[in-house]
Amino acid sequence: GQNIDQPTEMTATEGAIVQINCTYQTSGFNGLFWYQQHAGEAPTFLSYNVLDGLEEKGRFSSFLSRSKGYSYLLLKELQMKDSASYLCAVGQAGTALIFGKGTTLSVSS
Amino acid sequence: DTAVSQTPKYLVTQMGNDKSIKCEQNLGHDTMYWYKQDSKKFLKIMFSYNNKELIINETVPNRFSPKSPDKAHLNLHINSLELGDSAVYFCASSAAGNTEAFFGQGTRLTVV
Numbered sequence: 001g002q003n004i005d006q007p008t009e010m011t012a013t014e015g016a017i018v019q020i021n022c023t024y025q026t027s028g029f030n031g032l033f034w035y036q037q038h039a040g041e042a043p044t045f046l047s048y049n050v051l052d053g054l055e056e057k058g059r060f061s062s063f064l065s066r067s068k069g070y071s072y073l074l075l076k077e078l079q080m081k082d083s084a085s086y087l088c089a090v091g092q093a094g095t096a097l098i099f100g101k102g103t104t105l106s107v108s109s
Numbered sequence: 110d111t112a113v114s115q116t117p118k119y120l121v122t123q124m125g126n127d128k129s130i131k132c133e134q135n136l137g138h139d140t141m142y143w144y145k146q147d148s149k150k151f152l153k154i155m156f157s158y159n160n161k162e163l164i165i166n167e168t169v170p171n172r173f174s175p176k177s178p179d180k181a182h183l184n185l186h187i188n189s190l191e192l193g194d195s196a197v198y199f200c201a202s203s204a205a206g207n208t209e210a211f212f213g214q215g216t217r218l219t220v221v
Contacts, residue, residue, distance in 0.1 A: 033209065037150075041215075042199060043212050044212070045211070048209060095157065099144075099151070099152040099153070101151045102151070
């Protein structure tokens, strides 16, 4: 089976940096995905890691350690529009993405 | 030019009714999914189809029946709706079973 854990809620202020952690236990691991979901909208893809290390994309970066079953999403220079849920998902060969329960991030001014 | 589109966006219906949600993707993907997102925002896989063939069927009541007439379409039919079926249902597609998935706008189903 799979187990994916991430914090339920986080708060931060505009301009700050926030790190959202995700730990997972799964068989047949085939990549770690991060999605962003604004209230009332569909999840949208942010990043994908399959090898250990850091992937940077503008203000967002994602890190993976396969040996530790650990990933994080780093958001820099936070903006109000970054208030959303952030979903960690694990890919497994031949099956669908399995999502964690999501972290709701609130950014205040 | 929407990549994954599902209809309707909102669906309000009475207990016991039968309803369908339609999904179409124009990305040329082979794999399509139905996910259910409950009130706590947990996104849970229900079904996965690859090239019209069912490959995943999670523990879902058999009142839910997916149908894929071709690889660009995956519809969801629900019989004898119950209050607990109220949720947002998302259709998604991907090029393969474990690559980036693209989501439709969601269908908010409310059973009264």
